[in-house]
Amino acid sequence: MIIYTPNQHWFKDIGHLARSWTxxxxxxxxxxxxxxxLVVTLVHNYIYEWSLREVSGLFSxxxxxxxxxxxxxxxxxxxxWWxxxxxxxxxxxxxxxxxIYCDVHLPQNDKMTKMIIARDIGNFCLAFVEHLRSGTVVEELKGLSDEExxxxxxxxxxxxxxxxQIYQTIHDAYKDGRITGEDLRNSHLMHKALLDILGACERIKKTPIPFSYNVYLKVFITAYGLLLPFAMLTTLGFWxxxxxxxxxxxxxxVEMMGEEIEDPFGLDCNDLPTGLIANTIRENVLHLMDVPHEHWEKVPEKPYEKVF
Known part of the structure; x- marks a missing residue:
């Protein structure tokens, strides 16, 4: 996603158009x-004079x-996109x-469970990012053993x-008596929200604008552009x-900008910065659950494609 400051760099923002793939x-x-x-104008001026000036109002x-x-x-x-x-x-x-809920309600000395939950929440977000693109790359997830x-x-x-896995870890803590039944129910609501969000984003990803509408608009724009010169030749000449x-x-x-943002989870320059958001969530969770820094693995941010 292109990050910019509104109302500050008018001509600099316009200059970015030269680097936009769209x-x-x-x-x-x-x-x-x-x-x-140009070809239509040359033919009109030097070979055959044609005009649709009589129906120019129709083009308006x-x-x-x-x-x-x-x-x-x-x-x-x-x-x-929104x-x-x-x-x-x-x-x-x-x-x-x-x-926060898991860190507070789990026993303070249960560091291993907290580290596993923190790892899995971070990996859920990292896997979520690529799941909405071309598929999760398991090797990019962090803290996994070869068996995992x-x-x-x-x-x-x-x-x-x-x-x-996240819910299994929380449920195991409940069965072992490390958290109460009320804690399990409350954590279930937050865990359920993760899957609700996943489903909502999959709905956006897998339900594009209807193809017939998309094609119809392209045909309309193309036909309008091809016929428009005939309505303007007599009045404007080479202009x-x-x-x-x-x-x-x-x-x-306008049409191509709409096409670019209708799938907001990719790597186009105006797509959502989901990779950055996922890394931010992961770092926040590791901080909140006091995971030692030696267990952190830096996640490189993928560059956006189609930007020159």
């Missing part, structure tokens, strides 16, 4: 429509309709709450397995080229 795709499409408009009406569709498109995409951010904010809170790594690799849903490029830039740019 904007590079937009500019490629704009240059293609510009080349097409279609532009309004297209704008309304794009507003709906971007609002839907941003709702998914819902994802709220879920990860809830994950932060519930992981901290669970760590082999066991994790045999699981098709690693975050689910880790959440089961039709920059005019069409500017209109196409506005429409296709």
């Amino acid at each position: 904007m590079i795709k937009v500019m490629r499409a704009v240059l293609m429509i510009g080349a097409y408009t 009406l279609l532009g309004i309709v297209l704008s309304i569709l794009l507003v709906f498109r971007t609002n839907s995409a941003y709702d998914r 819902e994802g951010r709220k879920q990860w904010g809830a994950l932060v809170n519930n992981c901290r709450n669970l760590a 790594i082999a066991l994790y690799k045999s699981k098709s849903h690693v975050p689910n397995h880790i959440s089961k 039709t080229i920059p005019a069409v490029m500017f209109v196409f830039f506005a429409f296709i740019g």
Whole structure:
């Protein structure tokens, strides 16, 4: 995710467009429509004169309709992005709450159980990040023995397995009399919230914008861009080229920005910083449960892709 300070660096923020993969795709499409408009303009001026000036008002009406569709498109995409951010904010809170609750209610001399719970909460978040991308990489989880790594690799849903391990550890403490039944019920609510958040993010990930709507909007934008030069040639002449490029830039740019943020858990430059959030949760939990620093393993942050 691009981190910036609002209302401070106007031209610096605009300059970042040159390094955005989405904007590079937009500019490629704009240059293609510009080349097409140039050809249409040359043919109109030197070979055959054509014009759709009589129906130019129709293009204004279609532009309004297209704008309304794009507003709906971007609002839907941003709702998914914001819902994802709220879920990860809830994950932060519930992981901290669970760590504090376990640390306080477990016996103070039960350091091993606290270390296991802290490790598993941190690994749950790390596994969660990659589960929403291309799949959990077990070797990137921390504090596991060779037997545990082999066991994790045999699981098709690693975050689910880790959440089961967390609850199993808490339940074992209850059976051994280290925590009370009330403690078990209270910790269950916080543990349940982790799976609720996991399910909500999977819903966002696995339910994209309907394909037919997505394709229809692309066809609409493409057809509008291809026909627009004919409605402007007689009035604008060679100025039709920059005019069409500017209109196409506005429409296709909004569409591609919506495409980028509708899946907020990847590694595009405007996706959520889930890796950073997971590392923050892990460090917070290790601090809260007083895990000695010699048991910490630094987790390298993956760079965002598609940023030049």
